[in-house]
Amino acid sequence: MSGSARESTAPPSGESPPSESVRQRPQPRRVLVVGATGRLGVAIAGGLVARGDEVVLTARDPNKLDRMASRLERDGKAPATVCADLTHADAVDDIVAGLRKAQAPTADRGSVDDIVLACGPFPRTPFEELRREDLERTLLVHAVAPLLLVHALSQDLAKARGAVVALGDAGVTRPYTNHVAYLTAKGAVRTGLKALSRELAPDVRVNVVELGIVSDPEADADPSRHHRLATRSPLGRFGSPQEVVHVVLAMLDATWVTGEVWGIGR
Ligand SMILES: NC(=O)c1ccc[n+]([C@@H]2O[C@H](COP(=O)([O-])OP(=O)(O)OC[C@H]3O[C@@H](n4cnc5c(N)ncnc54)[C@H](OP(=O)(O)O)[C@@H]3O)[C@@H](O)[C@H]2O)c1
Secondary structure, eight states, rough: HHHHHHHHOOOOTTTTOOOHHTTTOOOEEEEEEETTHHHHHHHHHHHHHHHOOEEEEEESHHHHHHHHHTTTBBBBBEEEEOOOOSSSHHHHHHHHHHHHSOOOOSSSOOOOOEEEEEEOOOOBGGGOOHHHHHHHHHHHHIIIHHHHHHHHHHHHHHHHOOEEEEEGGGTTTSSSSTTTHHHHHHHHHHHHHHHHHHHTTTSSSSEEEOOOOOOOOOHOOOOHHHHHHHTTTTTSOOOOHHHHHHHHHHHHHOOOOOSEEEEEEO
């Protein structure tokens, strides 16, 4: 590399990289947390609020959403909530309408800057009993609705040079038994988000944090299963929600990363 090229601060494309001030997050981000009432969603929303971001919470159960919004209230202001069941055909429209109501978009800024996708159930679907509706339902919640939601909000995200971070599952590349429907859906959303990262670059970054186990319903009730599963991972234990939050926040802030899968605890 020549001396002059090395000294140049402008990237070859002529596009400006995010300035230092962007990296230092001069203003709070407005972040939609999907699956906000789940084990990890709660921790992620809490982590965002703790660092001064504004969150909008969406999930299915209105009571859980209300309780959570009260817990996250700061200076008399509770986060906005949007109740939507992602298996329903109008869920994406409902979430977008809820965001618009909470914060009307302007020419410079949309209703949301970033999205964290932490939604969906973990259904056990034993192979012998696998049914068409298991696959359809799981694909809808984990893949179809999240991908359409990012699509619908892409202009908002672009205005903020925003990011999407989704929680993936390490089982997509190292499958375990009894979860064909779930793992199929997690694989679909991983691929769909990678495709979106190309469609939305350079204005919006799209990444996946792919987890080992934080909590497993069967292992939580069975210490020997817990031990067996935990010792399969090189670090020898399940993760904690806070360890996931740490990586999700880092991925939201990683302004030179898109289309990547960051594997943790696997
Ligand atoms: N926990 C782990 O060990 C682990 C490991 C690997 C990957 N992950 C991934 O991490 C994410 C979060 O996991 P988690 O353990 O926090 O899950 P969780 O506790 O089961 O929470 C799931 C969240 O998704 C919402 N949800 C479920 N079905 C929905 C539907 N039909 N429409 C709208 N919202 C719906 C739930 O809302 P309601 O309560 O209102 O239904 C809840 O907020 C998931 O994508 C999961 O695949 C988790």
